[in-house]
Amino acid sequence: MLSPAVDIALVCAVAVLTVAVVGALGFRLSRSQRDLGSDAEQATYSTLHTASLASAHLRAGLTPAGARKASRHLRDLLDCDTLVITDASAVLAWDGAVSDTPFRRQRLLSAAALVLESGRTRVFRGAAVRALGLEDCGELLVSPLPVNGQTLGTVAVFAPTVRAGLVRAANEVAAWLATQVELAELDASRAQLMEAEVRALRAQISPHFIYNSLNAIASYINTDPARARELVVEFADFTRYSFRRHGNFTTIAQELESVDRYLLLERARFGERLKVALQIAPEVLGTVIPFLSLQPLVENSVRHGLETKDGQGRISIAAVDAGADAVITIEDNGVGMDPEYLRSVLAGHADGDHVGLRNVDVRLRQVYGEKHGLVIDTAPGAGTLITMRVPKSQPENRPTNA
Structure with a gap:
């Protein structure tokens, strides 16, 4: 059996070792935080990463499948209760806490129609949201998607209170989404142009080469x-x-x-x-x-x-x-x-x-x-x-x- 003095020495040694391990872990954690940058830099990285995840689903343009997959990431960007993406006539994606029902889709499309017509962002609160029959969903913000001079769709946001910061953020997200749609259209145009160029080559091959080849075959x-x-x-x-x-x-x-x-x-x-x-x-x-x-x-x-x-x-x-x-x-x-x-x-x-x-x-x-x-x-x-x-x-x- 160890003497009391030895027991006290062992306890002290264990305590010192524990403090050293905790200190080392704390130093490594604080250093890793510094490696990630400041809070502002981390927030910027997170925003860009989320936007990158969303853009991967929009390469084919404003399609239902792409909009559904991108909507979750766009809702994370806005940190809102519910985000909805529409085109000129239908709801393409509905993501969030406010449940998606046929009635709510119909009423939301009524609000989106006003934005599609005016091309301007609108906020529905109080009497305006009650007139839509959506008062149980909170307040509603609808931003236009301007693509090549036309409003092709909207980004709608449900939130308990639509503040000025959310309006600005939603408009920026809508503008970014519209840019992705424009890029997808450019890709489609490039593919169509390449098809046209290939058709021109085929037309060139057809009369000259085919005639000479058939003559050569006939000679044998x-x-x-x-x-x-x-x-x-x-x-x-x-x-x-x-x-x-x-x-x-x-x-x-x-x-x-x-x-x-x-x-x-x-x-x-x-x-x-x-x-x-x-x-x-x-x-x-x-x-x-x-x-x-x-x-x-x-x-x-x-x-x-x-x-x-x-x-x-x-x-x-x-x-x-x-x-x-x-x-x-x-x-x-x-x-x-x-x-x-x-x-x-x-x-x-x-x-x-x-x-x-x-x-x-x-x-x-x-x-x-x-x-x-x-x-x-x-x-x-x-x-x-x-x-x-x-x-x-x-x-x-x-x-x-x-």
């Missing part, structure tokens, strides 16, 4: 029926890919398969006059690129570089890994073109047979930015080198299987 029917059948299959696969009705993106691998079919059909026409060399890095085959962005460039080399050239024509196609990007080059030893005329073509100031170059250049800039347009080196009699650079990582762009 009597002399080499097996070869004719092979070319018919390749022609069918090429047209199936080129004229597919969905998807703005593909992969380098899929695009190169289409290019290979195109060149097989062209070699049936040119014979030994057309030589093709490929240098493709396997690691870039899965890189996403805009649909029909390589074939028009190769067709440009064949039609405008080699078709009018005497002697043998050569086309070299390379795709290499360049860090964050995949770099694709298409080079021919054809007749080349005047650089000033090329600049006019790419700027849209010159009509002619090189619309495929401008089409691909425009779409690359639309998708990846101005720095990712085509780089073309050419001169009369010196051939043409076309360089295309695309990011290897594109989680927002999904390829469609051919």
